[in-house]
Amino acid sequence: MQRRHPFSIGTSILSILVILGLAVMIYRFVNGLGAISNLSDGRPWGLWISFDLYCGVALAAGGFTLAGAVYIFRLEKYHPVVRPAILTAFLGYTLVILALLVDLGQPWYIWHIIINWNVHSPLFEVGMCVMTYTVVLALEFSPAVFEGLNRSNLPVVRDINWRVPWGVIRAIQIPLVIAGVVLSTLHQSSLGSMLLMMPTTLHALWYSPILPILFLVSAIAVGPAMVIFESTLSNRVFGHRLETDILSGLAKIVPYILGLFLLLKFFELMAVGEIGLIFTAYPYNLLWWGEIIIGSVLPIILFSIPDIRQSRKGVFWTSVLVIMGLIFNRFNVSMLALGMRPGYVYFPHWMEFAISIGLVADALLVVWLAYRFLPIIQHEEMAEVKA
Amino acid sequence: MTVAVLFDANRCIGCRGCQVACKQWNENDEAIPTEENGVDSKNLGSNENPPRLSAHTWTRIRFTELEYNGKFHWVFTKVQCMHCEHPACVAACPVGALTKTAEGPVIYDDNKCFGCRYCMVACPFGIPSFEWEDPLPWIRKCTFCMERLNEGLEPSCVKTCPTNALELGEREELIQKARERIAKAPDKYVDHIYGEKEVGGTSWLYLSPVPFKELGFPELDSEPVTVDAERAMGAVAPVLLGVAATMAGIYWLCKRREKISQDKSTKKETLK
Ligand code: SF4
Ligand code: SF4
Numbered sequence: 001m002q003r004r005h006p007f008s009i010g011t012s013i014l015s016i017l018v019i020l021g022l023a024v025m026i027y028r029f030v031n032g033l034g035a036i037s038n039l040s041d042g043r044p045w046g047l048w049i050s051f052d053l054y055c056g057v058a059l060a061a062g063g064f065t066l067a068g069a070v071y072i073f074r075l076e077k078y079h080p081v082v083r084p085a086i087l088t089a090f091l092g093y094t095l096v097i098l099a100l101l102v103d104l105g106q107p108w109y110i111w112h113i114i115i116n117w118n119v120h121s122p123l124f125e126v127g128m129c130v131m132t133y134t135v136v137l138a139l140e141f142s143p144a145v146f147e148g149l150n151r152s153n154l155p156v157v158r159d160i161n162w163r164v165p166w167g168v169i170r171a172i173q174i175p176l177v178i179a180g181v182v183l184s185t186l187h188q189s190s191l192g193s194m195l196l197m198m199p200t201t202l203h204a205l206w207y208s209p210i211l212p213i214l215f216l217v218s219a220i221a222v223g224p225a226m227v228i229f230e231s232t233l234s235n236r237v238f239g240h241r242l243e244t245d246i247l248s249g250l251a252k253i254v255p256y257i258l259g260l261f262l263l264l265k266f267f268e269l270m271a272v273g274e275i276g277l278i279f280t281a282y283p284y285n286l287l288w289w290g291e292i293i294i295g296s297v298l299p300i301i302l303f304s305i306p307d308i309r310q311s312r313k314g315v316f317w318t319s320v321l322v323i324m325g326l327i328f329n330r331f332n333v334s335m336l337a338l339g340m341r342p343g344y345v346y347f348p349h350w351m352e353f354a355i356s357i358g359l360v361a362d363a364l365l366v367v368w369l370a371y372r373f374l375p376i377i378q379h380e381e382m383a384e385v386k387a
Numbered sequence: 388m389t390v391a392v393l394f395d396a397n398r399c400i401g402c403r404g405c406q407v408a409c410k411q412w413n414e415n416d417e418a419i420p421t422e423e424n425g426v427d428s429k430n431l432g433s434n435e436n437p438p439r440l441s442a443h444t445w446t447r448i449r450f451t452e453l454e455y456n457g458k459f460h461w462v463f464t465k466v467q468c469m470h471c472e473h474p475a476c477v478a479a480c481p482v483g484a485l486t487k488t489a490e491g492p493v494i495y496d497d498n499k500c501f502g503c504r505y506c507m508v509a510c511p512f513g514i515p516s517f518e519w520e521d522p523l524p525w526i527r528k529c530t531f532c533m534e535r536l537n538e539g540l541e542p543s544c545v546k547t548c549p550t551n552a553l554e555l556g557e558r559e560e561l562i563q564k565a566r567e568r569i570a571k572a573p574d575k576y577v578d579h580i581y582g583e584k585e586v587g588g589t590s591w592l593y594l595s596p597v598p599f600k601e602l603g604f605p606e607l608d609s610e611p612v613t614v615d616a617e618r619a620m621g622a623v624a625p626v627l628l629g630v631a632a633t634m635a636g637i638y639w640l641c642k643r644r645e646k647i648s649q650d651k652s653t654k655k656e657t658l659k
Contacts, residue, residue, distance in 0.1 A: 033519055041513075105504070112500075118481055120620050197475050198612070
């Protein structure tokens, strides 16, 4: 209970942000999207799509990359970070869905996507995969909940044998993880396919038939970076300590994936003969260089230096660069480099920010609760009991 | 056999009868454009009004003043959904609320849409509009007056046009007609039927005395904008199966290797 004190300021700020976001949401459903946003016919997708959907889904990639690494490639070393990664992924996807419920004109018809299929639409695929994958993530995380319930002393809860559902999920764990990897591959790349519909409005520096592949590769690269980022922070707040070995192991993989991403980007531009644009297409080339240097070049260099990989600070801040670069990239493709109809301007309304920030605050509160009440880091207890 | 409309900028006199007819037939009243009514009524330096398409304005006449070949031109062009042959909006819509009918028009179904606005982002002509001020918003755009076509009537705008600048007809025949018109008066027309080839062809076709670029028409390839997305979506099923199989295979291999190394270590122990 003592550790609660320094947190009360944090939690109350978070709660205020959550309440503000909720208030704006209510206002939106009464008065329409025009009342709380600067979205227009000229810019129909704005902050929510760029940040909550495009960045949100990519930043939640730690879930499937780590689950895949540990359960499929059997890299047992990373076991301690799997659960936090799956939890944040689950929360990330929940946020994406909540944000879409605000962004959709008529969210109460969201089930239309389940009965009216347009299999040619990349957005259909994204929608279906996001929904299914959220369920998969919930199942992947559920053992932690069952373990928590198993330990609890609440009157009715304590009498239920939580080991039964726990055992069921454990038995189908591998198929679940494979399903997670498949669904993630599909929708991470489909977010790129969505932009393929805009060859005339997306700037040539970014438009490319291989956008789906670029999206998938960059998501895989940011997965470990996100895991480093969030486990470092949660370690600070909750006082657990992760082995440096795990962090530097993760850090070692990232440059390879980022390198692949860079190569693909350059070769694609060369193949279509548009490489010159990186010097001539002012001001867009500045955005392009910004994204490349922050998100790929610097991290590749830094993560390749053993001293940096051995230092917690070095690993953390380099991961921050990877994450910032990814956010930069997703904003570029879905907003800054995407042409508007003539005669329109767009900068997000403060209420658009309030919604996005409120949702992030939501997630942080849930993370905080989960770390307090569920076995997130040490979680082999039930297995031992059983064995 | 698909229907199309041919617009001839040399015949249009900018009366905006089509604009009014569209609003009347589709019951699209709009507040009188004043600041008090919350409508942006800036004078944009020409006679055109309203300044842009919206959920209540599905068509409008654009006024362009320009000098071309040393001559002054005042050109009026009609803007509305082009009813593409390979519509990006239809390919984009996740719930199939937009469809390309066999007759040609691209129509929209309120009962399916949930307001994601992908159609608006995807349309290469920047056409679909959204009811931003409505708590129950829908997409709105030109319907080609499908319900009138079904009754054997011309679209409202075509019916109204006093100078025959708008003509309804069969697409191929209209293209033929347009070619003849250009051939007959090559000094009056640029040699380009806008919409014949653009993004794989559209059901609205345009003739003009000046290059279309000068009139604010987007310059587009003859390749439909949907091809890359189509190819990517075609890969979905193979990728799904491929990734699933690969993951299962890798799992099996890694598990086996683990087991072998375990066996080895136990063997060693027994030997000792
Ligand atoms: S002009 Fe735009 S809205 Fe009209 S059919 Fe073509 S893509 Fe669809
Ligand atoms: S806004 Fe409606 S019509 Fe447009 S793509 Fe989305 S669901 Fe389809």
